[in-house]
Amino acid sequence: MSQSFDEITTQLKRRHRKSARLKWLSMASLGVALLFLIVFFADMLNKGLPAFQQAMVQVEVNYNEDAETMGRAALEPDIAPLVSRSFERLIPGMIRDNPDLLGTTETRWVLTNSDVDQYLKGHRNELSEDERAAIDERVENEQVEMKFNTTFFTHGDSKMAERAGIMAAAVGTIMTMLVTLAVAFPIGVMTAIYLEEFAPDNRFTQAIEININNLAAIPSILFGLLGLAVFINFFGVPRSSPMVGGLTLALMTLPVIIISTRAALRSVPDSIRQGAFAVGCSRWQVVRDHVLPLALPGIMTGSIIGLAQAMGETAPLIIVGMVAFIPDVSASFTQAATVLPAQVFTWAGEPERAFVEKTAGGILVLLAVLIFMNATAVLLRKKFERRW
C-alpha cells in the first residue's frame, strides 16, 4: 500500500536540497552581519589607533629677547615651521612668568605640527621636499619620535589637530550623564513601581503604559525639539549646557529605565509579596523591604544600559546646541559644554586629514566606555540572575 523507505528517500532528495539551501542562506546572512561588525571594528582600529601616538621633536629652545614677543624666535629657523604653533605661543608667557629663563637655552621634547605627524604615520600631508628631508634626518638622529599622545587625553578641543583632545568632552559627558541619571533614575523607578505594584488596572494606567511604549520608539531628534522648545525657550535653561542636554537625554532614557525596572519587578515572584502581606506588611512596606531589594540588580542593569544609550546619543544634543567648540574644561552645569559623541561629530566635520584620526580615536574611546558599561550590565545580570 505505502511506498518503501527507498522510494520516499529518492523523492525527498530535492526537498532536502531546498531545506539545506535555506540553512546555508540563513547562515550566510548571519555571517554577513558579523562580517560587517568585524570590518567596522578593523576600520575604526586602523583609523583610530594612530591617534594615540603623536610625533614629538627634540628642539633647542633659546629664550632670547625676541621670543618674548614672538615665540617662534626661540626656535632654530629650520625646525620652527615643523613645531606645533601651540608651543610657540606658550613661549612668551613662559618668559613672562619666569623672567630667569631669559637668555637661557633648553633642550626639550615638544609637539610637532600635524603635518609632520601625518607624514610620519604615512598619511597625506603638506610638507615640502626639504621639510621631509629635515624630518627624515632627525628621525635617524632620534630627535623626532612617536610618543604616547597624552595631549589627547588631557586637553580640550583645538583648531590645531595636534593639540586637540577629548578631556573637555569627557568632562561634559560625565556632567551630562549625572544630570540624566539624577532625573531619569528616580522618576523611572518610581513610575515602574507605581505601574507594577500600585496602579489599578484601569484606562488611565493603560494610557500610561501605551504612552511609555510609544515614547521609547519616538525618534531621538524629536526629543531635541522638545528640549529646545520647552527647556530652552520656555524654562530658560542655558543653551549648550550639560543641564539642558542632561534633561533632554533624561526624558529619552526614561522609557528604557521604566521598561527594564518593570521587567525586574515582575520577575520577583508573587509568592514573596504574598508572604510579606501575610505577616502584616503594608503594600509600601512589601515593596520597599521585599520586592525592591530583589529587583535591584535588574534595575541597575537596565539603568546602565539606558545610560549607555544616552551616552552615545548625538542628534537631540545638536538641536539643544551641545556641539560647541569647547577648548577648556568647564566645571558648571549651566555653561556651554560638549560631549564625546558631539566632539566626534565636530571633528568629523573638520577638513584636515589629521582630524580623521582624532575622530576615530575619539570613537575608540567612546566605544571602549560603552562596551565597558554594557559588559558591566551583562555581568551584573549574570551574577544576580535568579531562577525562581
Next chain:
Amino acid sequence: MNSQVAEREMTPMTSQRAGQPVTRNEQVNHDLSVRVRDLNLWYGENQALHDVNIDVFQKTVTALIGPSGCGKSTFLRCLNRMNDLIRDVRIDGLVEMDGRDVNEPKMDEVALRRRVGMVFQKPNPFPKSIFENVAYAPRMHDLVSRRADQDELVERSLRDAGLWEEVKDKLHQPGTSLSGGQQQRLCIARAIAVQPDVILMDEPTSALDPISTATIEDLMDKLKQQFTIVTVTHNMQQAARVADYTAFFHLGELIEYNDTKTMFSNPYTKKAEDYITGRYG
C-alpha cells in the same frame, strides 16, 4: 531483561520470547510492524530507557501505560525519531521497520516520519485554514497533483477522522477556531492524510473533555483497520477500552507486554498488577 524481571517475580516461568507479548490474542492478525530490540536511551547522563524489547503488530492498537516519567512517551518518540530534536540524546539498540533500522545513518528521518505519523498531547493545528491543515502535507509529498484529487483527499481524511460533517461548511476557517476535541480530530485527519503505516498518539485525549475523549476512542477503534496505532495513555480505562495489546513501563523498563484482556484481568508481573489495581502511580 524483560524476561529476567519476569523470572524473578513470577513462577513458574512461561517461555516468553523477547519482545513478544506474554499472551497473544489469536483473533487479530500478527504481521509485524515495528520490531524493537535492546533499546537504550540516555538524556545526557540519565538513562531513560533500559533494554526495551517489543514487537508492534500491524493494524492493532498498542497502548503504553505506566506512571509519569516512566519513559513511555520517550519510547513512543523513538519510533519516529522525534527525539532527534532534543539535544544530548543518545540512542542505542534496534528499532526495525520494513526491514530497516530506523536509527541507521542512511535512514532519512523525514522519510521515516512520512510513514510514521504522530498525534500530540495538545492539539496543534497549524495557523491555517482547516482545508490547508489537511491538504498541506500531502501536497508537499506529491501525493496529490490535481485540485480535484486534493479536495477528495481532504474530504476522505476528514471523514475518516469523523470531522467532515462538522466542518464541511467552514473548510476555509482557521483550524484554531475549532473546539479542543475537534482540533484533535483535525490533527488526526492531518496525520492520516499522508497515508502513513503507523500512527503514534501521545496521550491524545489528556487535554480533552470526556465526550471528545469518547469520540476519539471510537475513532481509534475504526482507524486500526487501516493503520497500526501506538498510543500512550495515562488513563488505564482507556487502554482497557481501545487497546489490543498493552505494554507497562516503569522507570524506563518495559515490565510487561501483554494482551490487553490478560493484562487487566490477570497480569503476569507483580508490578503491573500493583499499578493496575492502583497501588502506585
Next chain:
Amino acid sequence: MQTNQIFLLFCGILLLLGLVAFFLGRAKAARVRGAGISMYAQPDQYAWFTVLATAGPALVVSGVGAFLMLLLGAQIPTTYLLVGSLAIAAGGLAIGVLQIRPDFHARQAIERVIRLLLAGAALISIFTTFGILFSIIFEAIRFFQKESLWEFITGTTWSPGASFLEAAGRAEEGGSGGQFGSIPLFAGTLMITCIAMLVAIPIGLMSSIYMSEFAPHSVRNIAKPMLEILAGIPTVVYGFFAAITVAPVIVDVAGMLGLDAAYNNAVAPGIVMGIMIIPFISSLSDDVINSVPDSMRQGALALGMTNGETIKYVVLPAALPGIISASLLAVSRALGETMIVVMAAGMRPNLTANPLEDMTTVTVSIVAALTGDQEFESSATLSAFALGLALFVVTLTLNIVSVVMIRRFREKYRINDL
C-alpha cells in the same frame, strides 16, 4: 546670585525644620507609648509623618510661587515667598506634632503621600509625550501661519535659504521668500529608508532564522551578543563610518561599473543604516519566532516535512504578524535616524530616483534649520518643527500599527494554548 542664595537659605532652613520635626515627632510618640498607651503606628512612622507635614506644604507653596514667577511673570517678592513658605513649614510642623495621637493612622497617611508621589512620577512620561506633541505643534502652527500648508505638502522645491531676507525685514527686496515644498525631503528619506530596509530586513530576518532554527547553541550564544554590539554602537560613529569608509567604496564600485556617484550618495548612509538596524530586526524576529509554539514545529516535522519546509510553511507564516510589526518599527527608526544622514547624506534637496546622487532627508533639514544662524522666528527655523511634526505623526502611526499587530499575534497564540 540672589536667587541662588535664597534657594540655599530655603533648603537649609527647611532641612533644619525637617530634622526638628523628625525628632519632636519621635519623642512625642515615644512619650505617649512610654506612658503605656498602645498606638496605631510605630514612633518612626509618626516622626516621618511630622516631617512630611512640615516639608510637603512648604515645598508645594514655594514650587507654585516659583512657577508663577518664572513662567507667568507674576511679581512676587522672593523674600515674601521665602518667609511665607517657611512659615507654612513651621505651621505644618506644629500641626504634625499635634496630630500624633494614639488613634492616628500615621502609616496610612504616609503611604497615601508615597502613592501620590509615585503616581506623579508616572505622569511625567505622559507630560513628556504631550510636551513633545505641543511644543512641536505650536511652533509648526506658527510656521504654517507664515507659509502655505498646501505648498508644504505638495511642493517640490525646498529652499529655505531665501527666507533669511524676509527675516531681516527685507522680504520685498528679495522677491519671494523661501520655498517650503517638503516632497524632495520625504523622497530622500524614503529612498534611504528603502535602501536600509533592503539591507536590514533580509539579513536580520535570515540571521534570526538561522539562530533560532538551525544554529547549535554554542553558535547562538556567541552570535547573539555580537549582533547586539552592532545595536549599541552610537549613530554618530555609524555616520563617520558611512562618510569616511563606505561612501568612497560606493563611489569606486560605481566608477568600475561606469556609473557616476556623488560622495554623499544615498547608498552609503542607506547601507550603514541597514547594518545598524540588523540587530533590531533580528532580535525582535528572534523573539517572535521563538514564541511560535514548539508544538507547531513538531506537528509539521511529524508529518514528514523537512526542516526548511517547516520553517517556510509553518513557522514563518505563524510569525509573520510579529515580523511585519518588527519591520514597521525598524522603518520608523530608519525614518527618524539623524546622525548617519547628517554626516553621510547630502544637504541638497534633490528629487531623484537615482540613489547614487546626493539627496537630503527630513532629519537633515531639521538639523540644518536649527543649527544655522537664523532668527528663531524665521520660517527657515520654524520649518524644522513642521518637519518634526510630520516625522512625529508618521513614526507614531507606524508604532501604533506595529503594537496592535504584535498584540494580535500574542493573543492568537494564547487562545490556541487551550
